[in-house]
Amino acid sequence: MSGELLYIFISALLVNNFVLSYFLGLCPFFGVSGKIDTAVRLGAATTFVMVVASLCASFLHAFVLPYAPYLQLISYILVIASTVQFVEMFIKKISPALFRALGIFLPLITTNCAILGLVLFQTSRQYSALEGVVYAVGAGGGFTLALVLMAGIREEAELSDLPKVVRGTAMSLLIAGMISLAFMGFAGLFSGGE
C-alpha cells in the first residue's frame, strides 16, 4: 500500500512532471518564473489549492457525479474557483507583501490547467481520496520544482549578453525544452528495478 503511494508521488513529481511532460500550468511557468522567491511561494499556494481541490473532487466524484455525470466539468471548476478565492483572502490577510508580488497570477490559479488537469486525471484513474491527496502533493511539488529551476536559470540569463531577438518568451521556451529533455532521464526510474 505505501509502496503504491510512493510510486504515485514520485511519478507525479519527476517522471510525469505536470509542467515538463504534460504541459500543464505553463502560463504561470512562463509568467512568474522571474524570481526564485516568488516562484517558491506561488508553487506553495498552487500545491495547497491542488490538495483542497483534490479532496473536494473525490467527494463530488463519490456522492454527486454518479447522478449527474455531465456536471463533472462545471462542478470541478466551481470548486477550484472557490478554493482560489479562499486562498486569496487568506494570503491577503497573512502577507500583503506576497499578495502584491503574486499580483494577477494569484486569481489566475483558477485557470491554471494543472489543477483542473489534476482532478480530471485523478478521476479517470479511479484514485481513492488518500491516493488523490498524495497525487496532488506530488504534482504540486513537481510544479514548484519546475518553476524554481526555471526561475534560477532565468535569473542568470538576465545578466548575460543575449541578442535582442532571443530575449523574452522564445528564450524561456528553449530553456524549458532543455529542462524537459533532462527530465526525460527520469523515465526509466521504475522500470529498471523491476
Place this chain on the structure above:
Amino acid sequence: MSLETQGRAWQEYSKGLWRENPIFAMVLGMCPTLAVTNSAINALAMGLATTFVLVGSSTLISLLRNHIPKQVRISTFIVVIATFVTVADYTLEAIAYDIHKELGAFIALIVVNCIILGRQEAFASKNTVFYSIMDALGMGSGFTFALLLLGSSREILGSGSLFGIDLFGPHYEPWVIMILPPGGFIMLGLILLGFNALGEWRQRLRDETRTGEAA
C-alpha cells in the same frame, strides 16, 4: 450591410490571424498548444473544438452582457464556457472517437484556456453580438493556424509524415524528440524566434524608408 460595418467586421476578424494572433503575438493558451500538437490531425481537431467553444461562448456572453452583474462576471463566464466545452467534449466523442481518445483530458481542459476567458473579458462583454462572433472566429482561426503550423512541423520532423501520410519513404530516420514533450517547447521557441526576427526586420525596413524619405 453597409460598407462601414463590413469593413469593421473584417478588421475584427483579421486581427486574430496575425497582428494579435493568440499564440505568436500574445503567447496565450500555451498548454493545449504544446500538448496536442504532436501530429497535424490532433492539432486541427483541437483548433476546431476551441473555435467552436470560443464562438459559442462569445455569442452567449455578448447577448447577456447587459444582464451579468459585474462582481460575478468571471464566474459566469467560466460556467458558460464549461457548458460549451461539455457539449464539444460529448460531440467529439460521438463523431471521432479515436481523436477524442488521443486528446484525452485536453478537450476538457479547453475550459481553462486563457484565450477564451480573455476574449470574453476583453471583447464579448463589451461589444455587440455580430462583432463578437467575428472576433471569436478570427481568434479561433488564428489559434487553429498556429496549432496546425506547430503540429505539421513537429509531425514532419518527428514521424516523417503529414496527416498520417508518409512523406519521405522508408529511409527517413525520424527525429523522435520532436514528437516528445521537449520537442514541443523547442519547436515553439524556434517559431517564436522566427516571428521576432520577422518583426524586427520589418521594423528596420520601415525605419530605413523613413530615413530615406527624410534625406
